[in-house]
Amino acid sequence: MSANKATKLAVIGRGMIGSAAARHLSKMGHDVALIGPDEPADFSRHDGVFGSHYDEGRITRSYDPQPFWRQMNRAAISRYGEIAAESGVAFYREVGALYVGDSETTNVASVGKICAEDGILCEAYHDAGLAERFPFLRSTAGVQGYFQPRNAGYISPRRLVRAQTIAAERAGARIIDEPALGISESSAGVTIRTRSGSVEAERVLVAAGGHTQSLLGRSLGVTVYGRTVAMFRLGAAETQRLNGMPSMLCLGPKGDNPYILPPIAYPDGQIWLKLGGDPVDLPLESEADIKNWFRSGGSIEVADRLQTQILERIRDLHFEERRVVPCMTSFGDTGLPCIGPLSERVVVAFGCYGKSAKCSDELGRLGGMALLGEAKAELALMATSLP
Numbered sequence: 001m002s003a004n005k006a007t008k009l010a011v012i013g014r015g016m017i018g019s020a021a022a023r024h025l026s027k028m029g030h031d032v033a034l035i036g037p038d039e040p041a042d043f044s045r046h047d048g049v050f051g052s053h054y055d056e057g058r059i060t061r062s063y064d065p066q067p068f069w070r071q072m073n074r075a076a077i078s079r080y081g082e083i084a085a086e087s088g089v090a091f092y093r094e095v096g097a098l099y100v101g102d103s104e105t106t107n108v109a110s111v112g113k114i115c116a117e118d119g120i121l122c123e124a125y126h127d128a129g130l131a132e133r134f135p136f137l138r139s140t141a142g143v144q145g146y147f148q149p150r151n152a153g154y155i156s157p158r159r160l161v162r163a164q165t166i167a168a169e170r171a172g173a174r175i176i177d178e179p180a181l182g183i184s185e186s187s188a189g190v191t192i193r194t195r196s197g198s199v200e201a202e203r204v205l206v207a208a209g210g211h212t213q214s215l216l217g218r219s220l221g222v223t224v225y226g227r228t229v230a231m232f233r234l235g236a237a238e239t240q241r242l243n244g245m246p247s248m249l250c251l252g253p254k255g256d257n258p259y260i261l262p263p264i265a266y267p268d269g270q271i272w273l274k275l276g277g278d279p280v281d282l283p284l285e286s287e288a289d290i291k292n293w294f295r296s297g298g299s300i301e302v303a304d305r306l307q308t309q310i311l312e313r314i315r316d317l318h319f320e321e322r323r324v325v326p327c328m329t330s331f332g333d334t335g336l337p338c339i340g341p342l343s344e345r346v347v348v349a350f351g352c353y354g355k356s357a358k359c360s361d362e363l364g365r366l367g368g369m370a371l372l373g374e375a376k377a378e379l380a381l382m383a384t385s386l387p
């Protein structure tokens with residue numbers, strides 16, 4: 001594939017990766033159609049596609065155990081300011097990220113070690129020192145904490161998608177607020193079918209999150225799972241008490257390693273504290289499975305477990321109401337996203353491992369580059385090795 005200026009390109013999926021790809025490609029001067037629907041107003045009655053960005057809190061930080069993801073995180077975080085400036089939409093709060101774990105039974109020390117080796121600013125706290133620095137923690141005996149104060153905190157995935165969409169549109173992209181119903185490829189180009197007509201393009205990037213494989217009609221070796229998060233509505237006094245709380249990642253065995261977002265204002269005007277770390281791997285194997293999962297409203301049993309975990313971690317937490325929210329995530333065997341060509345004209349960017357929101361701008365950029373013929377071999381491997 002050769003990349004000419006003003007190539008007619010389509011991106012399917014106006015989520016975190018697709019909207020980022022559209023921004024990058026439009027800014028490079030290409031003629032881009034970004035195809036994907038808005039967030040459903042009512043999950044229980046929605047008959048279309050779903051996404052993983054319908055929320056106000058996703059943890060961001062430079063640190064990751066794997067070098068590839070640290071590189072993605074750094075590249076994306078360095079452009080948060082640019083995206084906000086291009087769109088006029090603020091989506092990032094640098095409140096820091098705190099890793100905590102029992103110093104005997106978890107590998108929490110590796111966080112400090114990798115941060116030191118990789119030049120990531122990180123403060124270490126232990127026992128009483130941890131309690132003094134983060135007084136909202138319920139128990140700190142034997143616990144080691146590593147706090148990343150810079151380039152860390154949370155983003156609003158909803159606002160980031162909006163920001164990327166606005167920036168892409170300002171750079172010339174055409175937004176088509178509809179799902180793609182099918183893709184057909186010929187020697188002349190690609191036709192993408194939507195309810196209101198067809199979109200013709202020379203090449204298409206499919207970044208449809210959990211729906212990617214069903215839209216393409218083939219497996220890419222990635223499994224989509226349903227996930228439940230629990231949200232806790234806080235009153236004014238609790239919000240005030242937890243002011244300054246960072247994003248938190250609790251290390252521990254599977255099922256006892258939640259992540260916690262600090263109090264965040266949601267569109268309903270209320271302040272919610274969110275907890276995730278659902279240990280139940282519920283595979284969603286078809287379109288029907290995905291739809292039924294989102295319509296179900298998530299698992300009460302998992303939310304009960306998450307509630308116990310938050311009460312164990314935040315001292316004297318008092319909440320007014322609990323909400324149970326379904327989401328989906330995807331995992332492959334390589335630990336890397338799947339970004340590369342499937343054919344002459346169809347390229348994919350997908351595979352989130354529950355951690356691609358923060359670095360979606362870089363993953364989208366790589367998806368865009370793959371569409372222009374510059375795929376990274378190690379990411380394209382899964383797609384190209386299929387029969």
Ligand SMILES: Cc1cc2nc3c(=O)[nH]c(=O)nc-3n(C[C@H](O)[C@H](O)[C@H](O)COP(=O)(O)OP(=O)(O)OC[C@H]3O[C@@H](n4cnc5c(N)ncnc54)[C@H](O)[C@@H]3O)c2cc1C
Nearest residue numbers: 013015016017051052059180208209327352355356357358
């Ligand atoms: C509970 C939970 C917590 C998470 N927490 C974090 C976190 O703290 N930090 C972090 O970095 N990441 C986190 N993630 C991961 C992050 O949200 C995902 O990695 C990210 O949303 C994936 O981006 P995506 O573009 O691949 O998919 P999505 O963001 O899901 O976007 C896919 C888009 O494709 C659209 N689409 C689907 N089918 C079609 C179609 N046929 N036609 C057109 N459009 C279509 C959908 O409408 C959607 O907008 C979390 C994920 C979950 C589920």
